[in-house]
Amino acid sequence: MNLVALPAFEDNYLWLLHDGARALVVDPGDAEPVRDALARLGLQLHGILVTHHHGDHTGGVAALREATGATVYGPAGERIPGPYQALRGGDAVNVLGTAWQVIDVPGHTAGHIAYYAPAVGGAPLLFCGDTLFSGGCGRIFEGTPAQMLASLDALGALPAATRVCCAHEYTLSNLRFAQAVEPGNAELIEYTRQCRALREQHQPTLPSTIGTELAINPFLRSRQPTVAKAVRAHAPSANDEVAVFAALREWKNTFR
Ligand code: ZN
Numbered sequence: 629m630n631l632v633a634l635p636a637f638e639d640n641y642l643w644l645l646h647d648g649a650r651a652l653v654v655d656p657g658d659a660e661p662v663r664d665a666l667a668r669l670g671l672q673l674h675g676i677l678v679t680h681h682h683g684d685h686t687g688g689v690a691a692l693r694e695a696t697g698a699t700v701y702g703p704a705g706e707r708i709p710g711p712y713q714a715l716r717g718g719d720a721v722n723v724l725g726t727a728w729q730v731i732d733v734p735g736h737t738a739g740h741i742a743y744y745a746p747a748v749g750g751a752p753l754l755f756c757g758d759t760l761f762s763g764g765c766g767r768i769f770e771g772t773p774a775q776m777l778a779s780l781d782a783l784g785a786l787p788a789a790t791r792v793c794c795a796h797e798y799t800l801s802n803l804r805f806a807q808a809v810e811p812g813n814a815e816l817i818e819y820t821r822q823c824r825a826l827r828e829q830h831q832p833t834l835p836s837t838i839g840t841e842l843a844i845n846p847f848l849r850s851r852q853p854t855v856a857k858a859v860r861a862h863a864p865s866a867n868d869e870v871a872v873f874a875a876l877r878e879w880k881n882t883f884r
């Protein structure tokens with residue numbers, strides 16, 4: 629199986645997974661880069677996996693379905709361009725011979741879902757849309773901080789080797805914030821060096837892994853004493869884990 633990050637818009641990635649003949653695409657906000665890749669690689673599109681309703685994740689769905697006849701999968705709790713197979717947490721769908729487990733990850737949007745498979749080409753793979761980014765997490769537009777924390781906990785509990793396919797290249801700016809939160813995190817400093825080198829070569833920093841994110845991402849580390857202490861220096865009244873997480877997200881929203 630081949631995993632390809634197709635750049636779109638300013639900083640989106642449309643993830644394409646293929647076996648040389650058949651493909652699936654995740655969150656095609658734009659049809660054109662997907663059509664180009666299918667033609668260039670000689671692939672037939674079998675499945676379109678959608679994580680949430682935002683336009684930069686759904687704008688190309690209808691055109692691709694029409695052009696290819698691919699089946700569309702998406703969150704039962706949100707409206708995306710239909711017809712599509714509506715999924716909720718605990719469901720499993722078979723696409724490209726792989727059983728994808730659906731995980732509910734509300735927070736960025738109310739019905740956001742993620743797709744996980746334990747063995748794709750020998751390693752676990754996660755498509756998490758705008759819930760988890762490398763070094764960061766999505767903004768909480770429709771859900772609550774408690775929901776987002778629980779969603780990130782669910783993703784953080786996946787195997788360390790899980791490849792994390794996020795929908796945006798936000799890594800370097802996220803890492804700048806992460807270093808403000810945890811200036812003494814040696815793994816974070818080393819990871820930042822690696823990501824800078826990749827961006828200088830115009831390469832994606834993604835996929836990341838769950839193991840890496842647990843070591844460097846403040847939003848998966850909000851219960852760590854170093855992170856909680858840094859947050860309380862900004863928000864002294866944050867006195868439980870949800871309040872600390874909420875204050876961390878607030879701090880990032882205003883960080884320059
Ligand atoms: Zn979004």
Ligand code: FE
Pocket residue numbers: 682684685758795796
């Ligand atoms: Fe997005």
